[in-house]
Each structure stands twice: as structure tokens, then as C-alpha cells.
Amino acid sequence: MTEFLALAALVRAAVAPTPFAPGLIELARPDLDEALDAVVTAGARDVVMVPLVLLPAGHLKDDGPAALERARTRHPAVWFRYGRELGPHPSLLALAATRAEEALARLPGDGPAAVALVGRGSTDPDANAELFKVARLLEEGRGLPNVEAGFVSLAPPRVEEVLERCRRLGATRIAVVPYFLFTGVLVERIAAQTLGWAARTPGVAVAVAAHLGPAPAIAALVLERATEVRAGTVQASCDCCIYRSPLPGFEHRVGVPPPTTSTPPLR
Numbered sequence: 001m002t003e004f005l006a007l008a009a010l011v012r013a014a015v016a017p018t019p020f021a022p023g024l025i026e027l028a029r030p031d032l033d034e035a036l037d038a039v040v041t042a043g044a045r046d047v048v049m050v051p052l053v054l055l056p057a058g059h060l061k062d063d064g065p066a067a068l069e070r071a072r073t074r075h076p077a078v079w080f081r082y083g084r085e086l087g088p089h090p091s092l093l094a095l096a097a098t099r100a101e102e103a104l105a106r107l108p109g110d111g112p113a114a115v116a117l118v119g120r121g122s123t124d125p126d127a128n129a130e131l132f133k134v135a136r137l138l139e140e141g142r143g144l145p146n147v148e149a150g151f152v153s154l155a156p157p158r159v160e161e162v163l164e165r166c167r168r169l170g171a172t173r174i175a176v177v178p179y180f181l182f183t184g185v186l187v188e189r190i191a192a193q194t195l196g197w198a199a200r201t202p203g204v205a206v207a208v209a210a211h212l213g214p215a216p217a218i219a220a221l222v223l224e225r226a227t228e229v230r231a232g233t234v235q236a237s238c239d240c241c242i243y244r245s246p247l248p249g250f251e252h253r254v255g256v257p258p259p260t261t262s263t264p265p266l267r
Contacts, residue, residue, distance in 0.1 A: 003182040007214035019044040025063045032067035048229045050083040057127035083225040088134045091217040097142040103175035103209035111172035114146040116162045119179045121151030128155050152186050159193040173205045180211040
């Protein structure tokens with residue numbers, strides 16, 4: 001929560017005196033409905049909501065649009081518009097690469113290295129696929145060694161599977177990068193699972209990198225996403241969205257209204 005509010009403060013300072021309010025989807029206040037009501041109360045009649053999500057999963061596709069639809073019902077005279085997810089974006093790639101390089105620099109020796117990029121995980125294959133795209137962009141565009149992607153919940157490969165893959169590919173030094181904006185239970189779980197694996201795996205040095213955090217570059221990206229909306233240049237990709245495209249194994253989801261909440265239990 002502290003990091004979220006720190007990022008919100010950066011954005012607020014950049015957009016002042018335009019009405020601004022941060023909102024959260026679940027587990028904490030203020031929620032999205034309160035945030036949307038707050039900017040309307042402050043005088044806004046054209047409201048842009050930028051989702052603070054890295055990958056296009058359920059929070060982006062379900063919870064955000066649902067909150068906007070509720071706001072339109074409460075405030076029929078106000079125009080509500082929606083931005084796209086934050087990544088992948090060059091500034092996020094640069095930040096993730098920096099986190100990986102910082103962790104690699106802490107590892108002893110000069111043996112073969114690898115990077116394990118760990119995301120939250122989703123039941124939406126579109127979002128999971130995007131993490132693998134980020135991994136390839138980091139490896140091919142940022143010069144990081146052997147970037148392997150995985151997830152801490154809801155989808156394979158899990159943290160220990162990714163670490164084992166890195167080891168089998170010859171790595172003796174592994175940097176684990178949590179691909180998260182803010183810290184929390186899942187970031188802590190990534191660290192715990194990584195250290196547990198390392199304790200059982202002699203001959204491999206492992207370091208857990210910092211998550212992305214409330215960096216000024218992310219605040220600038222939030223403003224960029226808002227500008228896209230106002231300029232009418234939002235280019236959200238729906239090619240692999242399970243609600244629009246008949247992906248193999250997910251054909252039954254096409255055209256189906258999303259659930260009232262898209263947050264499955266963590267496991």
C-alpha cells in the first residue's frame with residue numbers, strides 16, 4: 001500500500017491541478033468506485049482511468065470495465081474512458097533489466113548466468129503469454145543471459161521449476177526478478193521459494209532482485225497511457241483475448257460476460 005501511494009503521489013504532482021484519485025480493486029481502500037466518485041466530485045467531466053497492471057489479465061479485462069460501467073450509471077453526464085495495461089514498454093524493460101543486473105552483480109564468481117523472470121500468474125493464457133514476451137525482449141534486446149519466465153501462482157512453470165530449468169541449462173548463477181509493481185505476499189513468496197530451492201541445490205548461487213517499485217519512470221508511463229486515451233490512440237491488442245478470440249481450449253469463453261470478480265484464490 002505504501003508503494004502504491006508513493007506512485008500515486010508522483011502522478012498527482014505531475015497532473016496537478018487536474019482532479020486525480022488513486023483506487024484499488026480489492027483488499028484495501030480507497031476502492032475504484034470511491035476513486036471515480038472522488039474525481040467527479042472534484043469537478044471532472046471527462047475521466048480517464050489508467051489500470052496499474054503489467055499484463056492483460058482479469059483485473060484489466062473484467063474489474064476495470066465493471067467499475068467504469070458502475071460509474072457511468074452513477075454519473076450519466078460524465079464521460080469515462082479507459083487506458084491499456086502498462087507493459088511491455090521500453091521503460092519497464094529497462095527497469096526490469098536494471099533489477100536483474102543489480103542482482104547478478106551480487107552473485108559470486110563468473111560462471112554461466114541466467115535470469116528467472118517471475119510474474120503473478122493468471123488463468124488467462126493471454127496474460128501469461130505476455131510474460132514470456134517480456135522475457136524474450138529482455139534477453140534479445142537488453143543482453144541479459146538466458147531469461148526464463150515463470151509464475152508464483154495459478155500457472156506453470158512455478159518458481160522452482162524455472163530455477164531448475166536454469167540449472168539444467170548450465171547456469172551456476174541465477175538472478176530472480178519479481179515482475180511486480182509493488183511488494184506484497186506474492187513477492188515475499190517468490191523470495192521464500194527461491195531461497196528454499198537454493199538451500200537444497202548446491203553449486204548454484206541465487207539472488208532475488210528487487211521488484212519494479214514506484215519508480216518515476218512508471219509514473220511517466222501512467223501519464224503516457226492517459227495521454228493515449230485523450231488522443232484516441234489506445235492500441236489494446238485483442239488478438240489473443242479469451243473473450244474475443246476462440247483460442248484452443250478456451251472457445252467456451254468467447255462472448256461470455258466476465259464474472260463479477262476475476263480474482264481467483266491464491267495457491
